[in-house]
Amino acid sequence: MSTERDDWPEGVARHVLPSVDSTMDEAARLAPGLSGSAWIFAHEQTAARGRRGRAWRAPTGNFSATLVMRPEGGLGQAALYSFVAALALEAALAHVGGPHARLSIKWPNDVLLSGGKIAGILLESLRGGEQIAIGIGVNLAQAPDRSEVEPEAMAPVSLIGETGMQIAPVDFLPMLAQAFDHYDRQFRDYGFDAIRNAWLARAARLGEEITARVGNETYRGTFETIDETGALILTTPEGRRAISAADIFF
Numbered sequence: 001m002s003t004e005r006d007d008w009p010e011g012v013a014r015h016v017l018p019s020v021d022s023t024m025d026e027a028a029r030l031a032p033g034l035s036g037s038a039w040i041f042a043h044e045q046t047a048a049r050g051r052r053g054r055a056w057r058a059p060t061g062n063f064s065a066t067l068v069m070r071p072e073g074g075l076g077q078a079a080l081y082s083f084v085a086a087l088a089l090e091a092a093l094a095h096v097g098g099p100h101a102r103l104s105i106k107w108p109n110d111v112l113l114s115g116g117k118i119a120g121i122l123l124e125s126l127r128g129g130e131q132i133a134i135g136i137g138v139n140l141a142q143a144p145d146r147s148e149v150e151p152e153a154m155a156p157v158s159l160i161g162e163t164g165m166q167i168a169p170v171d172f173l174p175m176l177a178q179a180f181d182h183y184d185r186q187f188r189d190y191g192f193d194a195i196r197n198a199w200l201a202r203a204a205r206l207g208e209e210i211t212a213r214v215g216n217e218t219y220r221g222t223f224e225t226i227d228e229t230g231a232l233i234l235t236t237p238e239g240r241r242a243i244s245a246a247d248i249f250f
């Protein structure tokens, strides 16, 4: 189903499914027939996945969707969309969570609420990078148990648990789609600098000591900034390091 309403970005398609294996898989199936952007939303996913092959629990009541789009600047720019998506997600959650919701973004794209992980973003390239799939899962109603995630990972939290606010996942979709459209326009009009500045204003632990795990190596240092490629800049006792992929621990 594809519809358009006033609270929905112009020219963007919407597919609403009762249940699906993973909205990422559905995105890959639909992508060849999509000329523009499309949000694929599911009330429930039975085989959702997270980053690095981890499983992702997506029960009814939590938000699950994937945006399929053609990235500005091709595959080279595609990874920067994870910052665009994180900003959009933070904005949509701020809208729902109200002024007291303590939101921040953990590099590169985990949105935190009250210091716990409320949402995850998974970016995959489709059809050789011609299109990208940006999968977003939000614990609106339920968070997995602490024992279900790695011991060093951020504690999972839910919107309802931290703020008492309740929103149906399907009602969260237009808020997120509009917020994404807003930051996507900023990216297209003003480049990554605009996104980078907005992202840094919301960054968790900026200027503080953090740990980055890159494969088997672990680096501890001060989180200085992110560069024009989105890499995390860490000042360690051995010098300045640009890290483009890592697990981050506080």
Ligand SMILES: O=C(O)CCCC[C@@H]1SC[C@@H]2NC(=O)N[C@@H]21
Pocket (backbone or CB within 6 Å): 022, 023, 024, 045, 047, 048, 049, 050, 051, 052, 054, 056, 058, 063, 064, 065, 066, 119, 120, 121, 122, 135, 136, 137, 138
């Ligand atoms: O590991 C993470 O933090 C990323 C989690 C991404 C989960 C979302 S839910 C919607 C989309 N479909 C999936 O199978 N995964 C993503």
